[in-house]
Amino acid sequence: MNLEPVARPKSAEPWSRTTTQSRLLQVVASLVPILISAAAWLVLGVDPIVVVVFILLPLLLISIGTVGFLLKGKRGVPDAILIVMTLFLGTFVMVLLLSVVWSLFDAGFRALSPHFIYQNNVYVTPTDGLEFGGVGHAIIGTLLVVGLSTIITVPLGVATGVYLTETRSNGRGFVRVVLQAMAGLPSIVAGLFVYSMLIVTGVSQYAGWLGAFALVPLMLPTVSRVTEEALKLVPQELRNGALGLGASSWKAFFQVTLPAAKSGVVTAILLGVARVVGETAPLLLTVFPIAGTNLNLLEGGMATLPTYIYRFVALGFDTAIARAWGAALVLMILVGILFGLARYISRPKSIKKKKVNR
Amino acid sequence: MAETSSLAPVKRALRVKPATREDRIFFGVSAAAGYSSLVFIVLILIFLGVQAWPTFVEQGVFEFVFGTGWSSTDVQYSIGPMLWGSVLVAVIGVSMAVPMAISIAYFIEFMATKRVAGIATVFVDLLAAIPSVIIGLWGLTIFSAVGAQWGQMINSALGFFPIFSNEADSFLRTPFIAGVVIAVMIVPIISSVTREIFSQIDGELIKASIALGGNRESTFRKIILPVSASGITGGVLLGLGRALGETVAIFFVLNLIYDEFNWFNILEPGGGAIASLILGKFGEAIQSEVSALLAAGVVLFILTLIINSIAAFIVSKAQPWNNR
Amino acid sequence: MNKVSLDTFHLEARDINVWFGDRHVLKDVNLQFPSNQVTALIGPSGCGKSTFIRTLNRMHELIPTAGLAGSVLIDGQDIYDESVDPSQVRLKVGMVFQKPNPFPTMSIRENVISGLKLSGRKSQISDDLVEDSLKRASMWSEAKDRLDEPALSLSGGQQQRLCIARSLAMNPEVILMDEPCSALDPGSTRRIEETILELKETMSIVIVTHNMQQAQRVADKTAFFLADDNQPGYVVEFGDTQQIFNQPEDARTNDYVNGHFG
Numbered sequence: 001m002n003l004e005p006v007a008r009p010k011s012a013e014p015w016s017r018t019t020t021q022s023r024l025l026q027v028v029a030s031l032v033p034i035l036i037s038a039a040a041w042l043v044l045g046v047d048p049i050v051v052v053v054f055i056l057l058p059l060l061l062i063s064i065g066t067v068g069f070l071l072k073g074k075r076g077v078p079d080a081i082l083i084v085m086t087l088f089l090g091t092f093v094m095v096l097l098l099s100v101v102w103s104l105f106d107a108g109f110r111a112l113s114p115h116f117i118y119q120n121n122v123y124v125t126p127t128d129g130l131e132f133g134g135v136g137h138a139i140i141g142t143l144l145v146v147g148l149s150t151i152i153t154v155p156l157g158v159a160t161g162v163y164l165t166e167t168r169s170n171g172r173g174f175v176r177v178v179l180q181a182m183a184g185l186p187s188i189v190a191g192l193f194v195y196s197m198l199i200v201t202g203v204s205q206y207a208g209w210l211g212a213f214a215l216v217p218l219m220l221p222t223v224s225r226v227t228e229e230a231l232k233l234v235p236q237e238l239r240n241g242a243l244g245l246g247a248s249s250w251k252a253f254f255q256v257t258l259p260a261a262k263s264g265v266v267t268a269i270l271l272g273v274a275r276v277v278g279e280t281a282p283l284l285l286t287v288f289p290i291a292g293t294n295l296n297l298l299e300g301g302m303a304t305l306p307t308y309i310y311r312f313v314a315l316g317f318d319t320a321i322a323r324a325w326g327a328a329l330v331l332m333i334l335v336g337i338l339f340g341l342a343r344y345i346s347r348p349k350s351i352k353k354k355k356v357n358r
Numbered sequence: 359m360a361e362t363s364s365l366a367p368v369k370r371a372l373r374v375k376p377a378t379r380e381d382r383i384f385f386g387v388s389a390a391a392g393y394s395s396l397v398f399i400v401l402i403l404i405f406l407g408v409q410a411w412p413t414f415v416e417q418g419v420f421e422f423v424f425g426t427g428w429s430s431t432d433v434q435y436s437i438g439p440m441l442w443g444s445v446l447v448a449v450i451g452v453s454m455a456v457p458m459a460i461s462i463a464y465f466i467e468f469m470a471t472k473r474v475a476g477i478a479t480v481f482v483d484l485l486a487a488i489p490s491v492i493i494g495l496w497g498l499t500i501f502s503a504v505g506a507q508w509g510q511m512i513n514s515a516l517g518f519f520p521i522f523s524n525e526a527d528s529f530l531r532t533p534f535i536a537g538v539v540i541a542v543m544i545v546p547i548i549s550s551v552t553r554e555i556f557s558q559i560d561g562e563l564i565k566a567s568i569a570l571g572g573n574r575e576s577t578f579r580k581i582i583l584p585v586s587a588s589g590i591t592g593g594v595l596l597g598l599g600r601a602l603g604e605t606v607a608i609f610f611v612l613n614l615i616y617d618e619f620n621w622f623n624i625l626e627p628g629g630g631a632i633a634s635l636i637l638g639k640f641g642e643a644i645q646s647e648v649s650a651l652l653a654a655g656v657v658l659f660i661l662t663l664i665i666n667s668i669a670a671f672i673v674s675k676a677q678p679w680n681n682r
Numbered sequence: 683m684n685k686v687s688l689d690t691f692h693l694e695a696r697d698i699n700v701w702f703g704d705r706h707v708l709k710d711v712n713l714q715f716p717s718n719q720v721t722a723l724i725g726p727s728g729c730g731k732s733t734f735i736r737t738l739n740r741m742h743e744l745i746p747t748a749g750l751a752g753s754v755l756i757d758g759q760d761i762y763d764e765s766v767d768p769s770q771v772r773l774k775v776g777m778v779f780q781k782p783n784p785f786p787t788m789s790i791r792e793n794v795i796s797g798l799k800l801s802g803r804k805s806q807i808s809d810d811l812v813e814d815s816l817k818r819a820s821m822w823s824e825a826k827d828r829l830d831e832p833a834l835s836l837s838g839g840q841q842q843r844l845c846i847a848r849s850l851a852m853n854p855e856v857i858l859m860d861e862p863c864s865a866l867d868p869g870s871t872r873r874i875e876e877t878i879l880e881l882k883e884t885m886s887i888v889i890v891t892h893n894m895q896q897a898q899r900v901a902d903k904t905a906f907f908l909a910d911d912n913q914p915g916y917v918v919e920f921g922d923t924q925q926i927f928n929q930p931e932d933a934r935t936n937d938y939v940n941g942h943f944g
Binding site: 075076079081086087088090101162163164169171175179182183187188189196216217248253274277278280284285306310325 | 378380381383384385387388389390391392393394395396398399402405406409455457458459461462464465469480483484485487488489490491492493494495496498499500501504507508511538541542545546573574575576578599602603605606610633636637640645648651652655656658659662663665666667670
Binding site: 003011 | 704740743748750764767801910912
């Protein structure tokens with residue numbers, strides 16, 4: 001018997017063989033409702049949402065349902081309905097979301113220009129065109145405020161993650177509950193807390209460091225949780241190996257566990273930062289947005305990208321809105337970079353061979 | 359003569375105690391960090407509680423939480439319409455978001471080819487990262503006009519239902535529009551969680567269903583959904599928590615009315631949200647008003663705490679069969 | 683004049699060839715599975731037995747990059763014909779998997795009737811059917827007082843018998859079993875083998891097994907699969923179990939059944 005492998009023939013999938021008739025049916029069933037709907041919209045001028053919900057959807061359900069019935073009998077109809085509804089609902093919301101993204105890029109790019117990135121708004125009035133001013137001061141403000149917040153939160157969060165994974169303390173369950181509660185803290189309440197504790201009481205004026213402070217409880221649960229998960233992924237055998245060789249817990253951690261979890265911890269930090277870089281409410285209550293550039297976190301107002309957006313939306317003029325979109329795009333690019341970095345760092349790596357010096 | 363000992367061996371407590379000084383420092387520092395979050399949150403709670411207490415006393419807890427009217431001149435503060443408004447907008451948002459989010463997750467896991475699914479997953483995860491202030495900006499400048507038009511059409515067709523009635527001339531700044539904006543905001547989150555749950559369903563169960571003659575729809579309804587139910591609920595409650603705490607986006611698109619409840623007229627231009635109340639009033643708040651705002655913050659915090667706890671409970675409890 | 687008697691071949695595979703992507707994994711398999719008999723498929727790991735069994739109830743096509751040539755006939759009709767609905771095939775040809783997979787959110791009773799609900803045959807649901815299916819799967823005495831308890835509260839062997847009951851409730855003509863006892867202890871294995879022997883009175887059974895003693899205990903006929911390196915799997919020999927194990931025609935069969943290679 002000839003046992004050599006035979007090349008796969010062209011028609012190796014009998015289950016996908018459809019008669020020309022059924023294929024034609026499916027195409028027609030999809031196209032006809034679309035054409036009718038397009039006609040209703042373009043020719044008769046019916047409002048698009050009415051067309052989509054009351055003409056396109058019912059027609060698709062009927063036509064695809066009929067095809068399902070013809071191809072698979074009674075059992076084909078529910079399948080057809082499921083497919084149509086899933087695609088319809090999914091597409092509907094994706095259109096809305098894409099509208100957000102589209103506006104972001106469309107309106108945002110129109111506002112972007114080199115000077116937009118580095119200039120501030122000291123000599124700009126709300127109705128000035130976009131040739132003047134920019135978000136330079138807001139970018140710096142965001143970097144400073146979020147930077148300070150990160151400096152405070154990262155050691156705390158990573159150490160908390162370590163505490164939850166590496167020690168066997170009895171307080172761990174309690175701390176987890178507390179972190180869970182902190183994760184539910186509404187961002188405005190965090191800002192309100194700082195506002196009432198330090199501003200109303202007169203301890204400080206609006207200042208950058210207060211905003212950084214308000215962001216800490218919003219960042220901490222994320223950093224701590226992701227660190228904990230990253231450390232949990234390190235196999236216990238690795239730690240045991242180090243301990244078995246006589247290393248102390250602290251040495252085992254720093255020389256074995258932490259390097260193994262390095263990318264996870266970095267991801268934790270990046271995700272924490274990405275979470276708060278777009279937070280608006282806490283900053284609105286603690287940091288006074290100004291038009292100029294202020295590098296002093298301890299006093300004076302400071303513009304940040306989210307509060308910048310807020311302020312110009314509140315102004316309402318066309319130019320102000322245009323400016324807000326520009327700032328929104330810059331903010332989104334920043335978030336995108338952070339997320340991209342986080343994904344890049346946490347991608348599965350091939351094992352690199354290290355040269356051994358003999 | 360055999361001597362039987364009646365004493366069972368004494369059990370020794372095995373504790374991992376830091377031995378060297380460096381270890382003690384190591385454990386000490388991490389414990390300190392762990393407890394610092396405890397301290398932090400306790401500080402916040404105490405401070406909020408202490409500052410908010412006078413308001414609860416003066417206004418009366420029940421009157422504050424469920425009454426109407428906010429006036430700094432009369433020193434009378436109530437968040438009833440705001441509390442209800444937060445719930446109403448969140449409910450509208452979540453009920454619209456859930457079917458759409460599950461559809462996206464189902465499409466990615468069970469309908470799309472591998473390549474399309476991969477791209478869609480990354481895209482949805484990125485959408486979940488869009489800051490809410492940007493969605494608020496879109497909601498105000500791009501969507502409001504469209505949403506008002508939809509409201510108008512719903513009203514002209516179904517206006518006899520009280521829920522869709524409209525006495526005012528405008529369909530802008532309504533709970534409906536706020537609800538849609540919230541829905542857009544939380545769909546990516548719910549969808550990501552649901553997709554994750556779907557991907558972890560044991561493939562053997564799906565195979566068993568198909569081997570028994572199940573079609574796509576019955577497999578989805580009778581196998582996929584029941585097995586994912588608690589996880590999806592967790593995701594939905596996560597979205598709900600975010601919806602309740604949302605400040606800026608709602609502030610942009612909703613008209614806040616403090617003096618009366620807008621119970622069900624989602625197409626009327628008026629509603630409430632606690633977070634937006636705080637944002638709106640903090641700037642010129644006098645002392646008693648600050649206390650009232652803090653009290654409102656406490657109520658909101660308690661609300662989100664309850665929801666998060668329920669979510670954690672549901673997710674942890676009913677999953678003996680999930681191989682996590 | 684010779685009278686030629688023809689066996690009725692209930693289920694028949696003709697010239698089955700299987701590819702995954704461009705890789706040819708099964709070549710020219712021709713097997714007949716008569717009514718009321720148990721057929722065992724034996725052979726070393728990886729030679730395509732499980733793949734082959736999946737072509738018999740159209741589960742093979744669910745695997746990405748799957749390819750197939752040849753035909754599978756049930757009562758003379760090719761199940762891969764364009765006009766055939768795959769889920770109808772699965773009503774006639776049931777399957778029990780290697781790892782017991784009862785539906786976790788359902789009770790025992792609900793699991794037994796789950797196939798009827800999933801395939802839209804609700805009118806056939808009845809308590810009698812539940813009892814009957816569990817009895818045929820040798821599960822009734824253990825399950826009758828616990829019908830509404832979760833299916834996962836059963837042991838592994840019991841869960842597998844529940845899966846058999848679930849397939850039986852569909853009243854199939856053939857049941858395919860892919861190493862049904864490999865995840866179970868010897869006691870449960872024995873119970874299931876007894877069940878198989880009882881079931882063959884009313885249906886055909888095709889069982890993939892690594893356990894040669896099991897094949898000798900339950901199967902009327904046996905097919906021996908083999909695959910050489912980088913070559914597609916194929917059937918070396920097919921015949922009465924007694925003959926395969928005691929007087930194999932092929933030297934390779936002889937080597938395998940005598941344990942000369944795994």
